Amino acid sequence: MQIKIGVIGTSDAVKKLMAVIKEFPTLRPVVREIAKTEEAPAHAEALAKETEVLFVFGPAAHRLVKERVHASVPVVQAPLTGAGLYKVLFHALQTGKLNGGISVDSLTKAMVTRTLRDLGLEDIRVTVYNGPSWASPEKLVAFHLQQAASGASALAVTGVATVAEELRARQIPVELLAPSEQDMIVALERALLSTESRRNKEAQIVVGMLAVDDFGSLVLKKSSELEVQKLKLDIHRMVLNYVESLDGYLTQIGEGEYLFFTTRGIFERETGGYKTIYLAKDARSSYGITLSLGVGFGTSANEAGMNARAALRKSREAGGNACFIIREDQTLIGPLEMSDPVQAVLPPTDAELIRKAENAGMTSAYLSKLLTHTSKSGKYDYKAHELADVLGITIRSAHRLLQAWADNGLVKVVDMEKLSKGRPRQIYRFTFLLGRGNSTAAAKSE
Secondary structure: OOEEEEEEEOHHHHHHHHHHHOOOOOEEEEEEEOOOHHHHHHHHHHHOOOOOEEEEOOHHHHHHHHHHOOOOOOEEEOOOOHHHHHHHHHHHHHOOOOOOOEEEOOOOHHHHHHHHHHOOOOOOOEEEOOOOOOOOHHHHHHHHHHHHHOOOOOEEEEOOHHHHHHHHHOOOOEEEOOOOHHHHHHHHHHHHHHOHHHHHHOOOEEEEEEEEOOHHHHHHOOOOHHHHHHHHHHHHHHHHHHHHHOOOEEEEEEOOEEEEEEEHHHHHHHOOOOOEOHHHHHHHHHHOOOEEEEEEEOOOHHHHHHHHHHHHHHHHHOOOOEEEEEOOOOOEEOOOEOOOOOOOOOOOEOHHHHHHHHHOOOOHHHHHHHHHHHHHHOOOEEOHHHHHHHHOOOHHHHHHHHHHHHHOOOEEEEEEEOOOOOOOEEEEEEHHHOOOOOOHHHHHOO
């Protein structure tokens, strides 16, 4: 099962997090949007009963939750750092707002000074709020108004949305600080590591099955047996070095095929949370080869091995140069980024959805090819002839499958392409690839 994470923040903050959290397929966000900081504790108390960790935006909201809610789960926040200030100052420079001094809250003086120095803006006069980052909005508004009235500041920089709104209402130039994407990634990683589910699975055995794509053809291209043996040794050494980085155990099970064991915690860290397999890039750049990789999780070594074999089959069905993961609950993750870049990180596909797709005529091979193409192209909308090219079938078969999938709620018609001659073409969206209830809208309706 995925790990539920409660997310509390303003609409804009939540929207930014939703774009970042797609890179964490293990996390399933349950969102509560707030307009005022005072609303955070009530939502936190409710979310703590159904999630394993709480993610709260803003130091004031985080402080209130920690003080008023005796949560049985960890509470983390995305801190405001100098990285967010870089973006704010750059925008202020572009819009001509840095014509005077600035007043800043939510950051320490050291952070602000260091950022200004890095940008070569040491001459700008800056006044930093000398109080806690969780100070009340009223105190922060009063601070910025005082600086503006005294002429010490021509621009207010605040990390609190309600303060920014109040200052705008009073015609004070203001920029809103927000956590950078990297700050949110670090905070999400910290949230993931703090959950009980994650800690319990740190030492879980992981089985990986790796195969060199079209190994037989590679051998035939060599002019001598000596070159063949050198290629085998080079590949074996490369794979051995990779498994060593996983603190794992490696054994060769066939020509160009390997089996390795490691632990879940190490595998997650080395792949950046199921994002990329750097071994594949090394293999392409060093030897011009691609790899297929299947990874299995399980409550026993036997279950993990069976899942690894099934995952490898999906990687091969996708045409190679792919990696899929099958977890103990039969959830499918992937494809991970191999030697080619991935444009879209797809949400995990759970076992129930896979069964529904198979009952509608979406074979394992079709699903593997579709997931791989979507992740590499970032494309969710297809016309019949485009889908036929991806799956390697006729346009007539594509029309038949699309109709069956539409009847089962896997795809829907989202637009029509008008042609100068003939009937317009329907454009189908594969809705089941976009996630299952992880959107803010879905969270609002709960």
